Amino acid sequence: MVKVKELTDQEYLYGHKACPGCGLGTIGRLALKILGPRTIVALPASCMSTVTTQYPQMNYSVPSLTMAFAGTGAVLTGMSAGLKAQGITDVHVLGLAGDGGTADIGLQALSGAVERGDDFIYICYDNEAYMNTGVQRSSLTPIGAHTTNSPAGTASFGEKKPKKNLFEIMIAHRIPYAATASSAYPYDFMNKVEKAKGIAGPKFIHIMCPCPTGWGFASDLTVEIRKLAVETGMWYLAEYENGKVKMNLVPKKMKPVEEYLRPQRRFRHLTAENIKLIEEHRDREWRLIREKWLVKL
């Protein structure tokens, strides 16, 4: 278990240009504190790569690679194979990609890499839209969210499709380790990175990364919003290992989704009826979770 006292004060990601309050800074920092300096980071075209590599300012002090949008999984494969072929060990190959780069354009490369059992850790920091290019919807944009290409309007209440479930897609690959996380629960996240560190083969962590700019909330509410997501059941913390799923935190009493939606401008257009639809969707998802993974409840 990770203890904050033991964590290095060394910052392997520092001085980046992300928006104030953005979650990706915390996620990048904490992951690298656990994995250490012998880590190679692959970043597809995304917020993370754009804000950390503006020649000559390089904010990662570990080797990093800005990768083509669709190829994160494949480049991780190449890296781990290249290291293995040269007998270079004790190096962590880390992919840090956004929701679109992982669940849309990069899903095929990720699926290939996981199916091959290549050795890497893949962290998807999920800000629920293509934020780097100005908030366009991705397959991980939640129902009812306004984005610039799934806008609210007289005939639209924003994004119509529910969030694609990456965690279950990884489970379907029988991946050695997968987890969902949130940096509102930093120790849970760091423990998961710590666990992934010790497992061979592909490891996947899907972490919620609220975006003040794209979701529309004040920069100091990032952590609070993430907490609300978990407390209202709109996001959950779980792990998959050896064929079994373990829920890390199940809210005793689900808060109404409205509490999570209200502070975010992207949901402000929703009517009570829309919110009811989103709440029904949440409840259905949790019934499924209970049936599949929480048999005893």
Added chain:
Amino acid sequence: MIEVRWHARGGQGGFTAAKLLGLAASVFGNYYAQAFPSFGPERRGAPVLGFTRIDDRPITDHSQVYTCDYVVVLDETLLETVDVTKGLKEGGILLINTKLSPDHFRLPGHFRVITVDASTIAREELGAPIANTAMLGALAAVNDLIGIDSLRRAVDKGMPENLREKNRKAMERTYQVVRGGK
């Protein structure tokens, strides 16, 4: 330069024979060779072609074979649908795997027809009527460039262990039959 065209159906080893001939001529003979199949989706049973070029100088020509000195037909049923004599040069040799005698084949053109029952020999030696290496033996008997010895070594190099001995036997039998009959 001599050019050989092999007529067979997909799966009958037509191109394998074309390749073994080239292998024999170049690696085990003192010539240069080229071998290529009629390109296209190899479907079992469909008529396919194989080509071999042999010369005493490096072969740089990469166009198709349009005229040939030898035509080898592995499956006589092809004669009903395919004009096997197309492009066969004057004085060339048409080698057909059949029980019938040469004069049975009334084909226009000035070339010699030689027949040999390679299928039966193949069935006896290999347990299956795969007549490709048997026809190689027949071809060795009617040309003076590629001898049976280099073909034997080509079979050893180009075929899997368990097939070498049987194929060599079949090849040698047809070689003797055609040599005897010449």
Added chain:
Amino acid sequence: MAKPKIVKFHYPESLAEMPLGPSAAAGILTEPNAGWRVQRPVMDRAKCSKCLLCWVLCPEGVIDKESEELAIDLNYCKGCGLCAHECPKEAITMVGEGE
């Protein structure tokens, strides 16, 4: 302060000085982000229980865990206010820039 420092970067002045392709030394900081701030955090060490939650959550990593007063690297603090909002002891208050 164990934080990475800004360095004076020597820009290549000819083809010969160019790196081999688009790559550059990692961890090079050439300019502060301070200009982004409209407010900045001020620590009240009396209230602070040194739980270090602020240090963990900070998206910029500007809080110096090793220093007694948990000094903040004002070159790179963007004044997002997250630390103040999350501090369980309300030991951090955001102060307008320039006050």
Added chain:
Amino acid sequence: MSNKARSSQLDFLNGDEAVAYGAKLCRPHVVAVYPITPQTIVVERIAEFVANNLMTCEYIHVESEHSAMCAAMGASLVGARAFTATSSQGLAYMHEMLHYVSGSRFPIVMMNANRTLAAPWNIFGDQRDSLAQRDTGWIQVYVENGQEALDMIIQAYAVAEDDRVYTPVMVNLDGFVNTHTFELVAIPEQKDVDEFLPPFKSKNAIDFNHPRSFCMTAATEWNMEFRYQQQEAMNQAKEVIAEVDRRFGDKFGRYYGGLVEEVRCQDAEVVLIGMGSVAGTSRVVVDKLRDKGWKVGLLKLRFYRPFPIEYFKGLSPKVKAVGIIDRDISFGYEGALASDIKAALTSASAPPKVINFIAGIAGRDITKENIEEMYNKLFNLTQGKEEKELQFIGLRW
């Protein structure tokens, strides 16, 4: 291959197999390939080498060509020598990554089996696929047969990994006509290739003692300088290509002439220019016409990029007419090769007349008669007769 090549093992291989042997001899650490006709035999043969301990490398079953190049890049980033191979639709699918790899200066070697691009769908050979990648910053060499394919894989690494170059190389061979045609091939000894091509010590790879960020964003203030740097490297490659060819010839007994090979051009009045296997067929016709006293020559253009403009600048004024064989067509204008060559010819002392022959599209055979017909048309030009500047050869009507 005039003499039977020194100290090497002779075998009867097709072009794909020759490439597989070439790759094996270069001891790549990582091979990331996605199968596509007619490159598949390369993929299969290398897999057999690995499965029988004849080759030790990490063999990756990528799920697409785009990922093949991404994986190769990832390997090169960590200092591993990487090999990949593709064709036609696969090469097109990699397009984005070709720019990416050359822009980041990773010396990856890739074989491309030249095959036409759909639609209409077709698996046979022409050069539309690689010519469409002209500006992706890859060195492109076109080979005539299996021996040259094998040799150029080895030379490609020597060129790509040279300090003055650090640019990826694409070795093109004609689909089926090369990839599936068996020919006598001398397979060099491993120790000779090890001496010729030392282990890869990348200057453009990660080093934990001096960590770097790669393929980073270069904003407008700096991006152009990186492009200029790339152009310089490509120009220096011309010298390196010639050096490597000489060194290769001294070692293995086979010289290919560097950027171009002239065939009987000394006093030629008309010259045909072609890339790949068509050059082989043309040699036969050149010899035949020369025997009849015709002053014909052939220029085998081996490297399309970097483009041998110096050759055309110095073209002898004796050459009155030039025929350019394009196995492609840039719709709305002419063959891509012709555009480059015609532009280069404007700087010749006495620019010759030109005919651009479009031939060999999607596997259409370029026969010896077609070649002879082209030479006849070039002579028509020298005798003042009319000849259209762009002609499709071998059309049905």
